[in-house]
Amino acid sequence: MSRRFSVAVTALALAATSGCRSSGEGLAAHDVASVAGDLARRTGADAPLPAYDDVLANARMALLSHPLTEESAVKLALLGNARVRASYERLGIARAELLQAGLISNPVFSASLKSFSAGPEVELGLAQSFIDIFFVPLRRQVAAEELGAMQAQVARDLVRLVYDVRRAIVRVRGAQEVTKVRREGLSAVAAARELMKKLHEAGNVRDADLTVEEVGAARAQLEVDVAEALCREARETLNVLLGLGAADSGWTIDGPLPALPPAGISGEVETRAIATSLDLVEQCAHVQAALAAAGLAQRQGGLAHMDLGAVGKREASDGAWGFGPEISTSIPIFDTGAAKVLAASARAREHAARHEQLKVEVGAAARRFLDRVTTLRARERTMREIYLPLRARLVEQTTQSFNAMQIGAFDVLDAKEAEVDARREHVETLAAAWLARLDLSELLAGSLNRERLEVFSVPEPAERPTPLKGH
Amino acid sequence: MRTSWPRIASFAILAVALGYWLPASAEDDHPGHDQPAAPGVPGTDYTPVVTPNGSTLPWQVVDGIKVFHLVAEEVRHEFAPGLIGRCWGYNGQVHGPTIEAVEGDRIRIYVTNRLPAPTTVHWHGLHVPNGMDGVSGVTQRSIEPGETFRYEFTLTQHGTFMYHPHHDEMVQMALGMMGMFVVHPRGRAIPRPDRDFVYLLSEWKITPGKERPDPNEMTDFNVVTFNGKVFPATAPLVAKRGDLVRIRIGNLSATDHHPIHLHGHSFRVIETDGGEIPEAGRWPETTVLVPVGSTRTVEFIAERAGDWAFHCHMTHHTMNQMGHDIPNLVGVDQTAFDQAVMNALAGGKAGEGNGMSMDMPKNSISMLGGPGPFGFITMGGMFTVLKVREDLKTYEDPGWYAHPDGTVASPASDEQLRRDGIDTAPRPSPAAPTPMTTPPSAPEHHHGGK
Ligand SMILES: [Cu+2]
Numbered sequence A: 001m002s003r004r005f006s007v008a009v010t011a012l013a014l015a016a017t018s019g020c021r022s023s024g025e026g027l028a029a030h031d032v033a034s035v036a037g038d039l040a041r042r043t044g045a046d047a048p049l050p051a052y053d054d055v056l057a058n059a060r061m062a063l064l065s066h067p068l069t070e071e072s073a074v075k076l077a078l079l080g081n082a083r084v085r086a087s088y089e090r091l092g093i094a095r096a097e098l099l100q101a102g103l104i105s106n107p108v109f110s111a112s113l114k115s116f117s118a119g120p121e122v123e124l125g126l127a128q129s130f131i132d133i134f135f136v137p138l139r140r141q142v143a144a145e146e147l148g149a150m151q152a153q154v155a156r157d158l159v160r161l162v163y164d165v166r167r168a169i170v171r172v173r174g175a176q177e178v179t180k181v182r183r184e185g186l187s188a189v190a191a192a193r194e195l196m197k198k199l200h201e202a203g204n205v206r207d208a209d210l211t212v213e214e215v216g217a218a219r220a221q222l223e224v225d226v227a228e229a230l231c232r233e234a235r236e237t238l239n240v241l242l243g244l245g246a247a248d249s250g251w252t253i254d255g256p257l258p259a260l261p262p263a264g265i266s267g268e269v270e271t272r273a274i275a276t277s278l279d280l281v282e283q284c285a286h287v288q289a290a291l292a293a294a295g296l297a298q299r300q301g302g303l304a305h306m307d308l309g310a311v312g313k314r315e316a317s318d319g320a321w322g323f324g325p326e327i328s329t330s331i332p333i334f335d336t337g338a339a340k341v342l343a344a345s346a347r348a349r350e351h352a353a354r355h356e357q358l359k360v361e362v363g364a365a366a367r368r369f370l371d372r373v374t375t376l377r378a379r380e381r382t383m384r385e386i387y388l389p390l391r392a393r394l395v396e397q398t399t400q401s402f403n404a405m406q407i408g409a410f411d412v413l414d415a416k417e418a419e420v421d422a423r424r425e426h427v428e429t430l431a432a433a434w435l436a437r438l439d440l441s442e443l444l445a446g447s448l449n450r451e452r453l454e455v456f457s458v459p460e461p462a463e464r465p466t467p468l469k470g471h
Numbered sequence B: 001m002r003t004s005w006p007r008i009a010s011f012a013i014l015a016v017a018l019g020y021w022l023p024a025s026a027e028d029d030h031p032g033h034d035q036p037a038a039p040g041v042p043g044t045d046y047t048p049v050v051t052p053n054g055s056t057l058p059w060q061v062v063d064g065i066k067v068f069h070l071v072a073e074e075v076r077h078e079f080a081p082g083l084i085g086r087c088w089g090y091n092g093q094v095h096g097p098t099i100e101a102v103e104g105d106r107i108r109i110y111v112t113n114r115l116p117a118p119t120t121v122h123w124h125g126l127h128v129p130n131g132m133d134g135v136s137g138v139t140q141r142s143i144e145p146g147e148t149f150r151y152e153f154t155l156t157q158h159g160t161f162m163y164h165p166h167h168d169e170m171v172q173m174a175l176g177m178m179g180m181f182v183v184h185p186r187g188r189a190i191p192r193p194d195r196d197f198v199y200l201l202s203e204w205k206i207t208p209g210k211e212r213p214d215p216n217e218m219t220d221f222n223v224v225t226f227n228g229k230v231f232p233a234t235a236p237l238v239a240k241r242g243d244l245v246r247i248r249i250g251n252l253s254a255t256d257h258h259p260i261h262l263h264g265h266s267f268r269v270i271e272t273d274g275g276e277i278p279e280a281g282r283w284p285e286t287t288v289l290v291p292v293g294s295t296r297t298v299e300f301i302a303e304r305a306g307d308w309a310f311h312c313h314m315t316h317h318t319m320n321q322m323g324h325d326i327p328n329l330v331g332v333d334q335t336a337f338d339q340a341v342m343n344a345l346a347g348g349k350a351g352e353g354n355g356m357s358m359d360m361p362k363n364s365i366s367m368l369g370g371p372g373p374f375g376f377i378t379m380g381g382m383f384t385v386l387k388v389r390e391d392l393k394t395y396e397d398p399g400w401y402a403h404p405d406g407t408v409a410s411p412a413s414d415e416q417l418r419r420d421g422i423d424t425a426p427r428p429s430p431a432a433p434t435p436m437t438t439p440p441s442a443p444e445h446h447h448g449g450k
Helices: A005-018 A027-041 A053-064 A070-080 A080-103 A129-199 A208-242 A269-276 A279-299 A340-402 A409-444 B007-020 B169-174 B334-345 B414-419
Strands: A107-116 A120-131 A306-314 A321-327 B060-062 B065-080 B085-091 B097-101 B108-115 B122-124 B146-152 B159-164 B178-186 B197-203 B222-228 B237-241 B242-249 B257-262 B268-274 B285-292 B292-300 B305-312 B383-388
Touching: A005 A107, A005 B268, A027 A080, A027 A340, A080 A129, A080 B007, A107 B257, A120 A321, A129 A208, A129 A409, A208 A340, A208 A409, A269 A340, A279 A340, A321 B146, A340 A409, A340 B334, A409 B237, B085 B169, B097 B222, B108 B305, B108 B383, B159 B242, B159 B268, B159 B285, B178 B197, B197 B237, B197 B257, B242 B257, B242 B285, B257 B292, B285 B292
Parallel strands: B065 B108, B097 B178, B197 B242, B237 B383
Antiparallel strands: A107 A120, A120 A306, A306 A321, B060 B065, B065 B085, B108 B146, B122 B159, B159 B178, B197 B222, B242 B292, B257 B285, B257 B305, B268 B292, B305 B383
């Protein structure tokens, strides 16, 4: 970035923060409050308005002084993520445009002076575009619909932000827990390697036996490294959502992923999703705006220009003043405005068709997300209630065989490693189930998230248990 | 072809004479072959045998014939407390009861099959009419489940024999179907023993945690039994000092021959399942190898009082449920090793009550024996003790031997070492690995020390 440009940006930023800082305080205050209220209703989140400077710094400090929770993280994001401010500014723009649409153009004053030998000739004129008077109501209607579209769009963006934060929290918790489990796996294989070293020192095993254990330990260390990297990735994602720089990025999130709520999401999700969709509201507003624009075009026809005014003229020869009215208008002979009417009505139909297709998409997304929620919920439950206890029992029974000297330490540690990996799979499944639940909730809160639709991954399954040795 | 009658008669006379002098194995020449003698009476005609941990099959005389009844059936058998097998046996026991009779007896044995599979009984070593030999498909059809067959023959030999199925032997014998068959000599001048013990050797595969012996095993047996028991559940042999002791040992293991060794005495092998060994062919031994499918009978005078070990000399045959697929831990500090495993299983959180279970698999026993008068007896499987005492009222287990003062090995005193110039100072060793430590109090060869 050039120095001059950065100076300009800084100046702009200063202007923004020192003058009318927020739409909340300006033209669109009502719009912002209404969107914030809608956001709270849709997401169940406490939706504070963006804060600035010391207020923001203090609020951040207060919220970051405790381990982050879902609530505090959402609050931080809504307070401090500049994306929120940008969204609210768009409301201001739309509101201003509506205002603009209600204004008729200013009158035009003209004067001319020509010098003749007999003396000067002076012409004075005052003209007012007349056409605005007829078309302002229609232009206002278009702008009002666009403001409605913008309100829906901003609300949708904020809903998405809330759910992005909630998903990021799940990812951080999941990554932290996977790391913990991977470290436990590493400690099991590292112990196996140490034991094998002792046997090797005592001359009881081959070099290759030791190498096998060293390979296992190295692999487990690699898994831990990846898990830790994924943890950092998840934290950075959340940092961005919370609008936090490096100085504020030392936060912690305690605890494992919570259990899924006992009740799943049910009911007519498809109907609900369509009824609450902000995307559909926005698209609907675009349709209305396009219809109004088409009506405007229809009414304007080829009439692009019509001024009414008065002129006064002083003749050079005798210096006498004459006054009279003046009219100027375009004559729609060549451009009758029919093409504009065609274009405007096609645009209206285009928006209507988009709306119709969007409705299909929202319905399908509801079914798809619900299916994921159902599938992952069932999978998580089966893993927790049946699979993990079985894996734990297998370790216990393998240990019994070890106690009875039917199998060696390495076999029992293998079983432990497999059990740890099964727990890793469960954590990932639980996280996936939470994400699916949040995706569906986001849709039901009004936001169709196409990116999330394209992401569906079932965690990599843990290794199959090998048959117990010592037949 | 012409044969003169006098010539046949002279052969017959010679044969009868030979039959009198030769060992009983010359069956066709024995007078009792087809004309049975009166049923032999225990106590009068013979001193009954003792089958440690077993029993003798009862019989009744019907019209001069000893009538026995064997029932082949599934048996829940205890090898030692803590280890029960779902086995197949006879008359509710594993192995089947010892059949005992006298040379010349006519015997009739009913065999009822209550197994879920067909079976037969073969009389190992006995000279029976071919159709009584019990080989399924060769000399008879198999006895189907629910059927009772009758075997009947006259005993023309004396000695130590066995019985077992000769139908699907691999499975049925692996599950325990076998027994001993003792035939006492009739009216012979050989000295009767004071104590006459019968042992049947066999081997099993019962992985800790399982109940059914595995007939598919061919080599890796882990339960090796005297009369179906492993030490410490094997009964002792009890004798008075000076008793003439006879031990009859049969081996119906699947694969292994067993060198059976007696401490403190030497014995002579006096017969096999083929018959008596002539005096000239007997020599002193302390170990008798009993091959698969054979019997050996040894005799000795119980000369020395004490508790004398009697066991198979194959070291793995005096272990219980030994696993053979584990790392060699010799030279490694086992306590530390086990602790490390325990920590790893607890997820590096040892001592948080989250550690590894000390539990053993269900239906399993310690690899090694049990308590003895001088600490733990590190023997299992084919191990028991010959208890010889000066004075005995009965042949019940007299308990552990009370050694005369000064006759038990004990730690050497410094003074003794000095006197005899014994240097016990440690010598530098070329390779000095971590010394092997043995758990001090419970050498049961269990990880975790349960
Ligand atoms: Cu042996």
